[in-house]
Amino acid sequence: MxxxxxxxxxxxxxxxxxxxxxxxxxxxxxxxxxxxxxxxxxxxxxxxxxxxxxxxxxxxxLPGFRTELTGLNHDEALALLAAGSGRGEQVFGLGAALASAMRKVVDALPESHQAAAGDAAQRFLVDPETDLLSRRTVTDEVPDATMMAVRRAVLAGHKLRIHYAATGRAPQWRTVDPIGLVTVRDRGYLLATRSGEDRTYRLSRVLAAEELPEAAERPDRVDLDRIWRERSARFLSDDHITALVRVSPRRREELLRTVRAVRAEGPEADGWSRLEVTFQDARHAEWALWQLGTDAEALAPQSLRSALRDRAAMIVARYGDAP
Structure with a gap:
């Protein structure tokens, strides 16, 4: 170090x-x-x-001193600098390492290219913290010490002991065999097995972590993309509710932040989007769409439309007469 x-x-x-x-x-x-x-x-x-x-x-x-580092051409350095401007490093706790790597990238360029690459990288902004409506992007926060222990165990192939707070349950310690780390929309996940069963843990719910000396039980080679697709498919096949929804463009991102998954999406003639989305359950679907008011419409299932209609009717009845 x-x-x-x-x-x-x-x-x-x-x-x-x-x-x-x-x-x-x-x-x-x-x-x-x-x-x-x-x-x-x-x-x-x-x-x-x-x-x-x-x-x-x-x-x-002293002027003229130069370190001996492998050189990169302009486009290679620009690609790394542009990628480094995103916020993915925050999910896995690699911010300091990324800053160090970027310094090495710039220094590896020929002196005649350094200024040009630095100026070009300033013209790219990847995944800013707020959108055009000034809504901040929410990134999972994981303590550095916790993230470091998780990352070390994943890379070293050691068992990992985590203090995990599952939704609606008291935090518990559990020992897992880590497979890999995945980030989706600034949310980090640990893919692991526990007693031979597949497990997926959200990193922001890991309250503490300890790398153990024992070797993890896992294959030498791994295809994280395939594993993630398989686990996503199993997740969507559980007792969740799938709905067909129309949403206005100005509230689309708000809807996407509440759904569990997006199965399909297409444009409507009036500029709205039609999406097939998955919610945790019927109550979650009703709550999420109610927040969007008239900027969204549930097309299916009929039970969801009826629930939203009944709720709207109760609101009208409540406020129909002067107090």
């Missing part, structure tokens, strides 16, 4: 010039004292880093 940090420190000084110890500490997520020790280690190793004292002082590299 220290070797990676030393490389990141050198790249920061190369790309930004003179930086204070406090700034380096914030960027590297360590203490100022650690930065000073790292600077001393670099100097001892022959890296030409020097200190400038005074109000505008800091640490800098």
């Amino acid at each position: 220290r070797a990676d940090r030393l490389v990141s420190l050198v790249l920061l000084l190369r790309q930004r010039g003179r930086l204070t110890a406090d700034t380096l500490a914030r960027e590297l997520e360590v203490s100022t004292r650690t930065v000073l020790r790292d600077i001393e280690a670099l100097s001892s190793a022959g890296v030409p880093v020097y200190a400038e004292r005074g109000r505008h002082g800091g640490f800098a590299l």
Whole structure:
């Protein structure tokens, strides 16, 4: 870990010039004292880093010093920089690692391409935090220590002990064999088996995690895409309700945030969308569509239409006369 940090420190000084110890500490997520020790280690190793004292002082590299990193062409670097502008790294707790990787990508470019790639990457924005209606995108929050333990167990192939809060149940400790991690619409999931049975855990409900020394019982090779499709199909075949819905374009995203899954979607002549969606149960479907008011219409099943009609009739009756 220290070797990676030393490389990141050198790249920061190369790309930004003179930086204070406090700034380096914030960027590297360590203490100022650690930065000073790292600077001393670099100097001892022959890296030409020097200190400038005074109000505008800091640490800098001698002009012309360059690290030896494999080069990338402009389009390769641009693709990585654009991908790195998204928020997927937040789901698996890889934000600091991504920042370090991006510094290495930029430094690997020929000097003549660095400015052009940096400017081009600024023209791309992938998955911003808010949409055009200023609604914030909700990303699952997982404590760094918990996410690190889960990630280590998945990559090392070790058993994992998790304190999991299933919906409507008290949190319980359970030991699982981790298979892989999946992120869907900024929600992270752990695919695992428990006592040989398939299990899917939402990461935001993992309250604590501990990597165990025992090897996990799992195949050496895995096709996460196939496993996810199979588990999704089984999930949708459970006791959920599927509905055919029309929704206005301005409330479409709101509907999508409440449904369990989207089976099919197509445009309507009036600009609305027709979707076949899955809800947890009839109560969930009625609640979700009621929130959308006249901006959505349940076409099927008839029981859902009747429930919404009866609820609307009760509201009309309640407010039909002056108090």
